Amino acid sequence: xxxxxxxxxxxxxxxxxxxxxxxxxxxxxxxxxxxxxxxxxxxxxxxxxxxxxxxxxxxxxxxxxxxxxxxxxxxxxxxxxxxxxxxxxxxxxxxxxxxxxxxxxxxxxxxxxxxxxxxxxxxxxxxxxxxxxxxxxxxxxxxxxxxxxxxxxxxxxxxxxxxxxxxxxxxxxxxxxxxxxxxxxxxxxxxxxxxxxxxxxxxxxxxxxxxxxxxxxxxxxxxxxxxxxxxxxxxxxxxxxxxxxxxxxxxxxxxxxxxxxxxxxxxxxxxxxxxxxxxxxxxxxxxxxxxxxxxxxxxxxxxxxxxxxxxxxxxxxxxxxxxxxxxxxxxxxxxxxxxxxxxxxxxxxxxxxxxxxxxxxxxxxxxxxxxxxxxxxxxxxxxxxxxxxxxxxxxxxxx
Amino acid sequence: xxxxxxxxxxxxxxxxxxxxxxxxxxxxxxxxxxxxxxxxxxxxxxxxxxxxxxxxxxxxxxxxxxxxxxxxxxxxxxxxxxxxxxxxxxxxxxxxxxxxxxxxxxxxxxxxxxxxxxxxxxxxxxxxxxxxxxxxxxxxxxxxxxxxxxxxxxxxxxxxxxxxxxxxxxxxxxxxxxxxxxxxxxxxxxxxxxxxxxxxxxxxxxxxxxxxxxxxxxxxxxxxxxxxxxxxxxxxxxxxxxxxxxxxxxxxxxxxxxxxxxxxxxxxxxxxxxxxxxxxxxxxxxxxxxxxxxxxxxxxxxxxxxxxxxxxxxxxxxxxxxxxxxxxxxxxxxxxxxxxxxxxxxxxxxxxxxxxxxxxxxxxxxxxxxxxxxxxxxxxxxxxxxxxxxxxxxxxxxx
Numbered sequence: 001x002x003x004x005x006x007x008x009x010x011x012x013x014x015x016x017x018x019x020x021x022x023x024x025x026x027x028x029x030x031x032x033x034x035x036x037x038x039x040x041x042x043x044x045x046x047x048x049x050x051x052x053x054x055x056x057x058x059x060x061x062x063x064x065x066x067x068x069x070x071x072x073x074x075x076x077x078x079x080x081x082x083x084x085x086x087x088x089x090x091x092x093x094x095x096x097x098x099x100x101x102x103x104x105x106x107x108x109x110x111x112x113x114x115x116x117x118x119x120x121x122x123x124x125x126x127x128x129x130x131x132x133x134x135x136x137x138x139x140x141x142x143x144x145x146x147x148x149x150x151x152x153x154x155x156x157x158x159x160x161x162x163x164x165x166x167x168x169x170x171x172x173x174x175x176x177x178x179x180x181x182x183x184x185x186x187x188x189x190x191x192x193x194x195x196x197x198x199x200x201x202x203x204x205x206x207x208x209x210x211x212x213x214x215x216x217x218x219x220x221x222x223x224x225x226x227x228x229x230x231x232x233x234x235x236x237x238x239x240x241x242x243x244x245x246x247x248x249x250x251x252x253x254x255x256x257x258x259x260x261x262x263x264x265x266x267x268x269x270x271x272x273x274x275x276x277x278x279x280x281x282x283x284x285x286x287x288x289x290x291x292x293x294x295x296x297x298x299x300x301x302x303x304x305x306x307x308x309x310x311x312x313x314x315x316x317x318x319x320x321x322x323x324x325x326x327x328x329x330x331x332x333x334x335x336x337x338x339x340x341x342x343x344x345x346x347x348x349x350x351x352x353x354x355x356x357x358x359x360x361x362x363x364x365x366x367x368x369x370x371x372x373x374x375x376x377x378x379x380x381x382x383x384x385x386x387x388x389x390x391x392x393x394x395x396x397x398x399x
Numbered sequence: 400x401x402x403x404x405x406x407x408x409x410x411x412x413x414x415x416x417x418x419x420x421x422x423x424x425x426x427x428x429x430x431x432x433x434x435x436x437x438x439x440x441x442x443x444x445x446x447x448x449x450x451x452x453x454x455x456x457x458x459x460x461x462x463x464x465x466x467x468x469x470x471x472x473x474x475x476x477x478x479x480x481x482x483x484x485x486x487x488x489x490x491x492x493x494x495x496x497x498x499x500x501x502x503x504x505x506x507x508x509x510x511x512x513x514x515x516x517x518x519x520x521x522x523x524x525x526x527x528x529x530x531x532x533x534x535x536x537x538x539x540x541x542x543x544x545x546x547x548x549x550x551x552x553x554x555x556x557x558x559x560x561x562x563x564x565x566x567x568x569x570x571x572x573x574x575x576x577x578x579x580x581x582x583x584x585x586x587x588x589x590x591x592x593x594x595x596x597x598x599x600x601x602x603x604x605x606x607x608x609x610x611x612x613x614x615x616x617x618x619x620x621x622x623x624x625x626x627x628x629x630x631x632x633x634x635x636x637x638x639x640x641x642x643x644x645x646x647x648x649x650x651x652x653x654x655x656x657x658x659x660x661x662x663x664x665x666x667x668x669x670x671x672x673x674x675x676x677x678x679x680x681x682x683x684x685x686x687x688x689x690x691x692x693x694x695x696x697x698x699x700x701x702x703x704x705x706x707x708x709x710x711x712x713x714x715x716x717x718x719x720x721x722x723x724x725x726x727x728x729x730x731x732x733x734x735x736x737x738x739x740x741x742x743x744x745x746x747x748x749x750x751x752x753x754x755x756x757x758x759x760x761x762x763x764x765x766x767x768x769x770x771x772x773x774x775x776x777x778x779x780x781x782x783x784x785x786x787x788x789x790x791x792x793x794x795x796x797x798x
Contacts, residue, residue, distance in 0.1 A: 002597060002625055005564075008507040008657030017663060038462075045460045053671065054453055061444045061675075063437075063640040096495050096643065099665040107531065108407040112511060128664030132506065134533065165404075198401060226401055241462040242670030244495065258407030264416060265527030266498040270669040271641030272452065276460075 012127045016353045022340040023351050031344055034383035036371045037336075037353040039174065039322065043239040043294070046287050049280035053272055064268040067260055068094020068247075072278040076247065079281045083206065085219040085230075091251050093259050096269045098204050098233030098246035099125065105229055105248055106133035108258035109198050115163040116200075119151060121324060121358030121365055123174045123202070138164070139360035144326050144368065147315040148176035150184040153191055166198035167191070172205040172215070175358050175370040176324050177317020179209060185216040192227050199224065204233040204246075205320040207288055210296050213318045225251040236321075238280045239291075243273035295321055298373040298380055305384035306371075309391055311398070322372050324355050324365075327391065328398045332356070332369045335394055343390050350383045350390070411526045415752045421739040422750050430743050433782035435770045436735075436752040438573065438721065442638040442693070445686050448679035452671055463667040466659055467493020467646075471677040475646065478680045482605065484618040484629075490650050492658050495668045497603050497632030497645035498524065504628055504647055505532035507657035508597050514562040515599075518550060520723060520757030520764055522573045522601070537563070538759035543725050543767065546714040547575035549583040552590055565597035566590070571604040571614070574757050574769040575723050576716020578608065584615040591626050598623065603632040603645075604719040606687055609695050612717045624650040635720075637679045638690075642672035694720055697772040697779055704783035705770075708790055710797070721771050723754050723764075727790065727797045731755065731768045734793055742789050749782045749789070 016037050023033050067073065073089040080087055095101040110116065112134030118126060120139035130137045138159050142148040156167070167188060171180045180188075192199040201218035209215055218228045232247040234240050248259050299317060306314045311328030329335040333354040343349055355368035373380060391397060415436050422432050466472065472488040479486055494500040509515065511533030517525060519538040529536045537558050541547040555566070566587060570579045579587075591598040600617035608614055617627045631646040633639050647658050698716060705713045710727030728734040732753040742748055754767035772779060790796060 002508075002595065002651065002653075004653055004657050005506065005508055005510045005513070007510050008660065011657065011660040011664070013660060014663055040462055042459065044458050050455065050457075050460070054455055056449065056453055058449075059443050060441065061449070061637075061639040061641045063439055063634075096669075097665060103665075107404065109401075109404055111404045111406050112533065114404075125664045125666075128661070132661065132664070134511065196401065235462075238460075240460040242460045242667065244667070244669045252401070254401075254403055258403050258410065261407065261410040261412060262527070262531065264413055265410070265524045265531070266496060266502075267524075268641065268643070270495075270643045270672055272671050272675075273669055276671075 007131065011131055012124070014124050014357065016357070019336055019340065019351065022337050026340045026349060030347065032348040033340065034348065034350045034375060034379055034386065036375070036383055037351045039236070039372050039374065040241060041236065041239045041321070041374045042376065043291055045239045046280060046283040048283040049238045049240055049276045052279040053276045056272065056275070061271060064271045064274060066263040066268050068269055069274045069278065072274050075278045075281050080249070083217060085217055087219065087249055087251065090253070091249055091256065093248040093256050093263065094269050094274060095246040095248060095263070096266070097244040098202065098231055098235065099129065101231045101233070101246040101248045102126070102129045102202070103132055104259040104262045105200060105231065105255070106130065106135050107262055108255055110135045110165045113163060114165045115161060116166045116168050117156060117159050117164060118168045120360050121175050121355055123170055124357050127360070137360055141361060141364065142176070144313055144315060144324060148173065148178040148324065150180060150187070153187050156191060160195050164195070164197060166200050168200035168202070170202040172208055172319025174205065174320050175322045175355065176315070177320050177322050179213050179215060179319040182216045185218070185221060189221045189224055193224055198227050198229060200229045200231060202231040204231070204236055207237055208292065208295060208321060209319045210292070210299065211318060219249065227252070229255060234277050234280065238283065240273070240276065240280070243276060244270060245273050245277045295373065297377055301377050301380050302371065302373050302384060305381070305388070309388050321374055322370050324368050324370050326368050329367055329394060329396050330398060331396065332367055334396060336369060338394060339390050343393060345386045345389050348382065348386060350386050406530065410530055411523070413523050413756065415756070418735055418739065418750065421736050425739045425748060429746065431747040432739070433747065433749045433774060433778055433785065435774070435782055436750045438635070438771050438773065439640060440635065440638045440720070440773045441775065442690055444638045445679060445682040447682040448637045448639055448675045451678040452675045455671065455674070460670060463670045463673060465662040465667050467668055468673045468677065471673050474677045474680050479648070482616060484616055486618065486648055486650065489652070490648055490655065492647040492655050492662060493668050493673060494645040494647060494662070495665070496643040497601065497630055497634065498528065500630045500632070500645040500647045501525070501528045501601070502531055503658040503661045504599060504630065504654070505529065505534050506661055507654055509534045509564045512562060513564045514560060515565045515567050516555060516558050516563060517567045519759050520574050520754055522569055523756050526759070536759055540760060540763065541575070543712055543714060543723060547572065547577040547723065549579060549586070552586050555590060559594050563594070563596060565599050567599035567601070569601040571607055571718025573604065573719050574721045574754065575714070576719045576721050578612050578614060578718040581615045584617070584620060588620045588623055592623055597626050597628060599628045599630060601630045603630070603635055606636055607691065607694060607720060608718045609691070609698065610717060618648065626651070628654060633676050633679065637682065639672070639675065639679070642675060643669060644672050644676045694772065696776055700776050700779050701770065701772050701783060704780070704787070708787050720773055721769050723767050723769050725767050728766055728793060728795055729797060730795065731766055733795060735768060737793060738789050742792060744785045744788050747781065747785060749785050
């Protein structure tokens with residue numbers, strides 16, 4: 001058999017995926033598995049998004065423009081205005097999912113061997129995108145004991161080398177649910193400016209803010225328009241993960257133009273989902289109010305249940321729909337597997353995502369898991385009961 | 400303004416795109432432009448493809464599997480059987496367009512700095528994909544005087560170095576319309592085997608075969624299953640260019656698994672268009688018969704008209720819907736621009752693609768253009784009349 005590339009071999013498998021065969025086994029054995037491991041919401045995609053797709057009158061499903069449908073880009077301007085983000089449609093490039101937005105941005109601003117500083121834990125797929133772009137991720141560690149706030153700027157400064165091209169955050173954060181404060185955003189602005197860096201912000205969870213939390217977008221920062229790049233996606237906003245529509249937003253037209261050249265090579269993002277997205281922007285606020293209320297209740301039920309569990313450390317997430325918790329176990333990976341293979345309550349169990357895969361520094365997060373609150377409240381109650389019982393019964397539990 | 404990556408700067412703009420501003424100017428001035436420059440067919444997308452999209456009953460537009468919908472992969476097995484291509488559904492990876500199929504394949508088999516040998520002229524976007532993957536394209540030149548057949552194997556052998564990982568062809572060929580013979584395919588098999596190379600074949604124009612031409616797929620070659628990778632797309636087959644659904648097909652499961660890791664990072668291809676594609680596979684043969692008849696007539700009308708033009712060299716294309724012709728001009732790029740800016744017949748003109756962008760060797764193809772026969776016969780007649788008059792009137796014409 002012919003050998004493959006080192007790049008292909010180095011490409012990381014998601015730590016969540018590693019557990020999938022065990023979940024499949026559990027299901028094959030008749031066990032019900034509550035999936036707290038993935039960010040697939042159960043929320044209905046709004047009719048506003050789906051209706052124009054069902055009513056499609058398009059004799060030829062043609063190539064769209066490489067930058068995305070102009071009508072969608074213009075409609076996105078209106079959408080961003082609702083968040084006091086003032087951009088022109090030419091500041092917006094439509095991509096095939098947030099994934100492509102990140103890859104195109106990394107390729108536009110970094111050459112192979114360049115470095116991007118990212119607070120860890122971070123969304124695991126950043127590792128894959130970085131590897132594809134030949135970029136090295138340099139982590140700065142946020143601690144669970146600090147509620148995953150931005151690490152001290154001093155520790156960030158230490159990581160800056162002549163290879164550093166950008167700082168990248170996810171805000172609201174996946175996996176921690178942390179929402180960066182205005183003060184933290186201003187500190188990031190200052191350091192980006194002082195050290196001549198780009199500042200990238202993945203803001204796909206913009207709508208998912210709780211307890212009156214306010215969101216400071218990277219696009220709100222003044223005086224660094226040529227450095228700030230916002231990465232976006234409709235996957236979570238409209239519960240349209242299968243649509244694969246994302247955005248790069250920046251006032252630095254050189255970045256847009258460079259990213260567009262990568263976009264031209266792949267011709268265009270999918271047309272039909274762009275049509276859904278454009279119409280989805282008119283989804284009534286009541287849809288989001290309901291969704292947010294639902295997530296707040298889910299989060300509250302989950303956090304309350306977790307806090308009842310002895311030895312579990314639970315930071316309060318303020319956004320997105322994940323939280324990272326510390327468990328009284330030595331190896332959360334083994335525990336997550338054990339829940340699938342060796343444990344059940346009335347033939348039901350739970351699947352959680354071991355958090356070590358969200359850290360870049362080896363050894364970190366070994367006793368942490370990411371839990372998504374994407375199930376209904378009733379299922380969350382049941383899942384939390386199972387997790388509590390599992391922790392009691394687990395032979396590897398730290399006393 | 401912050402500087403961008405060298406990679407972004409090096410990323411090639413399509414030679415066709417460079418003319419777009421001139422076409423826009425012509426249109427703004429009220430001129431009608433016949434587009435012979437792009438591969439966007441005017442053929443109706445079949446109802447079989449669009450109907451299930453219109454009848455979509457999917458409360459949540461969820462993530463699909465990273466490898467593509469299993470039902471689509473299984474249906475593709477049935478599709479390929481019609482072409483005597485015998486594969487298992489696990490030999491098929493669904494990608495976001497043929498573009499992604501090529502990028503994932505290059506990244507799975509090549510490391511940065513590796514080389515892939517491709518007969519030129521070739522589809523210009525291969526340059527962009529290669530740059531993204533850090534791969535160097537090494538061209539071997541097919542000549543218009545030889546009807547763009549495979550260059551002598553000896554010239555191919557000369558190009559093989561210790562960096563060479565693969566030979567890649569497009570068959571039927573874009574931009575030349577050439578269809579590789581069984582003998583040529585066997586020669587490619589032998590050299591791939593002897594020199595331990597992968598053999599990649601972009602076969603998106605499989606259906607577009609004329610004059611009883613037969614197609615030898617790379618998947619028909621015996622004895623090199625671990626080296627052959629077929630790249631596919633539904634864009635042209637179902638006139639669904641905006642769908643962005645492609646495929647990697649290979650019996651080398653290590654390649655599938657490596658490509659799948661890149662696929663996992665980007666989560667999944669667009670769901671709705673996969674549903675259309677799956678249903679599209681049941682498009683009745685009569686649809687394709689009609690389409691092929693239409694293209695044969697278009698080609699015949701176009702080739703006959705071109706042959707009437709003094710000094711024009713016209714190889715007969717046997718597949719796809721392009722041809723590359725040699726014009727009696729020194730600089731086809733300048734001529735194509737002139738047609739847009741300085742020429743019209745009754746306020747109408749034509750847009751063609753200068754062929755130099757399809758060659759990797761500098762200086763080649765300067766007197767050639769690619770012409771797509773994607774307009775109806777009446778429009779092709781008009782467009783050919785304009786081209787003929789343009790060649791007569793062009794000040795830069797070679798006598």
